[in-house]
Amino acid sequence: MFQKFSLSNLVFSRQRHAVWRSCANPFETQTKVLRYLVDKGRQTAWGRQYDYNKIKDYQSFKEQVPISTYEDLQSYIERLLHGENYVLWPEKIKYFSKSSGTTGSKSKYIPVSASALRDCHYRGGRSLFATYFAQNFDSNLLLKQNFALGGSRQVDGIGADKYIADVSVILMKNLPWWAQLRRSPRFSVAAMAEWEEKLSRIAEIIAYQDIVSLSGVPSWNLVLAKKILEMTGKNNLREVWPNLELFIHGGTSFVPYRSQFEALIPGKMNYLEVYNASEGFFAFQDDLSRTDMLLFLNGGVFYEFLPLSELSKESPQALTLAEVELNKSYALVISTNAGLWRYLIGDTVKFTCFNPFRIVISGRTKSFINACGEELAVDNAEQAVKAAAVRCQTAVKEYTAAPKFSQTTGIARHEWLFEFEQDPADLLEFSSILDEELKKLNSDYEAKRYQDLNLLPPLVIRARSGLFYDWLKSRQRLGGQAKIPRLSNDRQVFDSLLALNQ
Numbered sequence: 001m002f003q004k005f006s007l008s009n010l011v012f013s014r015q016r017h018a019v020w021r022s023c024a025n026p027f028e029t030q031t032k033v034l035r036y037l038v039d040k041g042r043q044t045a046w047g048r049q050y051d052y053n054k055i056k057d058y059q060s061f062k063e064q065v066p067i068s069t070y071e072d073l074q075s076y077i078e079r080l081l082h083g084e085n086y087v088l089w090p091e092k093i094k095y096f097s098k099s100s101g102t103t104g105s106k107s108k109y110i111p112v113s114a115s116a117l118r119d120c121h122y123r124g125g126r127s128l129f130a131t132y133f134a135q136n137f138d139s140n141l142l143l144k145q146n147f148a149l150g151g152s153r154q155v156d157g158i159g160a161d162k163y164i165a166d167v168s169v170i171l172m173k174n175l176p177w178w179a180q181l182r183r184s185p186r187f188s189v190a191a192m193a194e195w196e197e198k199l200s201r202i203a204e205i206i207a208y209q210d211i212v213s214l215s216g217v218p219s220w221n222l223v224l225a226k227k228i229l230e231m232t233g234k235n236n237l238r239e240v241w242p243n244l245e246l247f248i249h250g251g252t253s254f255v256p257y258r259s260q261f262e263a264l265i266p267g268k269m270n271y272l273e274v275y276n277a278s279e280g281f282f283a284f285q286d287d288l289s290r291t292d293m294l295l296f297l298n299g300g301v302f303y304e305f306l307p308l309s310e311l312s313k314e315s316p317q318a319l320t321l322a323e324v325e326l327n328k329s330y331a332l333v334i335s336t337n338a339g340l341w342r343y344l345i346g347d348t349v350k351f352t353c354f355n356p357f358r359i360v361i362s363g364r365t366k367s368f369i370n371a372c373g374e375e376l377a378v379d380n381a382e383q384a385v386k387a388a389a390v391r392c393q394t395a396v397k398e399y400t401a402a403p404k405f406s407q408t409t410g411i412a413r414h415e416w417l418f419e420f421e422q423d424p425a426d427l428l429e430f431s432s433i434l435d436e437e438l439k440k441l442n443s444d445y446e447a448k449r450y451q452d453l454n455l456l457p458p459l460v461i462r463a464r465s466g467l468f469y470d471w472l473k474s475r476q477r478l479g480g481q482a483k484i485p486r487l488s489n490d491r492q493v494f495d496s497l498l499a500l501n502q
Contacts, residue, residue, distance in 0.1 A: 012130035019127045019286070022298040023356035030321055034058060034302045037335055043090040046076060046341060058320060067306070067316055067333060067342045070108050076339075077109055081162060088339025089113050097167040097278035098154045110278040112170055116338040120299040121171055124281030127296060128274060131286040132246070136270070140212045140243055145184045147206050148172065149216035149224060152193040165191070167278040168216075184209055195478035203227045211241045215248035217483065218257040219398065223469070225264055237265045250274040252483050253361070255382040256396045259389070260421060275361060279345055280336050283359055292358040295321075300337030305330035308348065311365060318342075326351050329362045329377065348377070367485045371403035371412040372454045374445040376438070378486050384437035392430045395421035398468040401487050402494035406456075413456035417497055419463035431460040463501055471497050 022029045038055050041047035055061045066072070079087045081096065088111065095112040112121075133139055151166020163170065169191045175183065185205040192198035207228045214221055225237055234240050244265060249257075254273060261271070275283040275293055280301050283293035295303070305324050310316035311331055318333050329348045335341050346366065349359045363378035370376070381401065389396050401416040416434070424430040435458050439446040448455040472478050485493060 012126060012133055015123070015126045016130035016134055018298060019130060019294075023294070026295075026297055026357055027322055029297045030302060031058075033298070033300060034061065034335070036300070037302055037337065040090055040337070041339075041341070043086060044339065045079075045087045046339065050341075062318070065335075065342050067318065067344055068340075069344050073340065073343065077111060080111055081109060083161070088341070089115070089337065091115060093338075094161065095163050095165070095170045097170060098164050099166075099278055108278075109164065110167070111338045111340075112167065112278070113338040115300060116280060116336060117171070117174055119337060120280045120301060121167075121276065124274075124276065124284065124296050124299050127299075128248075128272065128284040128286075131284075131294075132270075132272065132288075135288055136245070139245065141246065142182065144182070144212040144243060145206075145209045146182050146213040147184050147202075147211050147215070148190070149202070149214070149221055150190060152195070152198070153191050154193075167276075184211065199224055199227060203231055207232050207240060210243055212243050213246040213248065214244070217251040218249050218254055218261070219252065219483070221247070221249075222257065222260060222264075222397075229264075236263075238267055244269065246270045246272065248272050248274055250276055253378070253382045253486075255386050256389070256399070260395055260397075263395075275359075277345065277347075279334060279340055279343065280338070282332075282334075290358070292352040292360050295357040295359055297357070302335040304333035304335075304342065305349070306333050306344070307331075308365075321357060324351050326354065331365050350379070363487075364485070366489075367487050369401060369403050369414060369487050369489055371405070371414075371489070372448050374442065374448045374455060376414070376442060376445055376487060380438060380441045380445070381486055383441055384434055387437045388430055388433040391433050392424040392426070394424040394430070397421045398463070398484065399486065400468075400484050400494060400497065401458075402491045403489065404459075404491065411452075411454065411456055414458045415494065416458055416460045417463050417467075417494065417501070418460060419465065419467055423462065427460055427462060431458055434458055434460065461498070461501070463497070467497060467501055471500055474500070 038052055038061060042052040050065050055064060076087050080093050085092050091113045093111045093113055096109040097112055099108045099110065129141070148168065150168025150172060153165040153169055172183070172187055172190055185202055189198065189201050189205065192201065203224060228240060232240055237244060247261065247269065249271065250273060254271065258271070270288055273285045273293055281296055281299055282301065283295050286294040303321060304318035306316055306318045308329055308331060319330070324330060327350055329350050332345050332347050332349050334343050334345055336343070344365070346364055348362045348365060350362045352358050352360055360379070368375065368377050385396055385399060396418055398419045399416060401414050403412045404415050405412045435449070439449060468484055471484065472482055488494060
């Protein structure tokens, strides 16, 4: 790849070579990870229950250990929360990432072990920077200030020895000293719980620093960026931060937001997607000329891939890395060095390349619309919305969609709720183009739309300014990874948004 000398390349050369080795030997790397995990698992209550001493290879692992959801692991995690050790992983677990999921109000507590921090999250981050520096010889990331917009610490009456927070806060709290020197703002501000106050405090601090990189969920970074422009009176972020070079984004698709960021940051700017969740660091964009992500193979996570046709089966059969196909959606199943065993994380991915293994996130196992067999997934929706916005010369800020059945005919249609950055000149034209693009992208949708027999044309509803923000605020879900599902097969979220759309 790139052979020029620089301090950043020198510092990260070892990690860069580790990435290349794992890519060159993907199956051997994953076999070693599974062997390591099973060896550790033998020392746990879970491992004794599922007889890990008898596991010799992947086949026996697959036969003895069931695919699990959070509900399946919940009783084990509660034992960890109440102080029991060696339940799922042979370490004392101090950190837990709290999440309510996309639509549910029930809290999830994801264990974050010291091994997961060291060998998964931080090693994944170093791998990302190693490949970035190899392509950006003149990068200033190690010399100036970097900003990350994360979540907050949670107040729970669980016990003084447990630290409950968004995973981004746990990562910031445990960063090595040299990384802390180049991170802004200070941790006490970054981890504030009151979101609106935190945004104001952050804006006051970083608006007058020499920031070279941003990271976090796109929608919340846009909120912060507009607050900073309003405060400083500048026209764009390039006037605020002349040396800004990189935005690391994740948590939701960047497709609807890219044009807004490009307008806010004129000139050369790099954008990198990362697949980093509470459960682990799974993939990152290693090549700026591509939009897919390199699967992170040597971070203590063993991957399996469940065909969507298997999701509803009593004994679903997952596939290994050696068995997957290109351009087919799979539900991601992980076993991790924090004790999540054959855990169905809820995301779906597609492979775009086998040499090396690269993926895109195609949606969520619970974020889709299938009212009459149209099987509309998030990746189809994102592409269609982007195309409609471009053709109508508009910008979409947020959106969500859900089906609605006619009470007289029983025929369904998709209702879409859009908050536009700038309204399209003709909402009916936008709706028609959206329908046209969805037909191009999804043959099942096209078939169901034939002569309006099974599915009526989509209905686009304009959301008032700030609706999605107000909905999240009303549910105390501002900030961090909080987001509204793009697609829902029921109307719970959609109708609650409509009720606020006044």
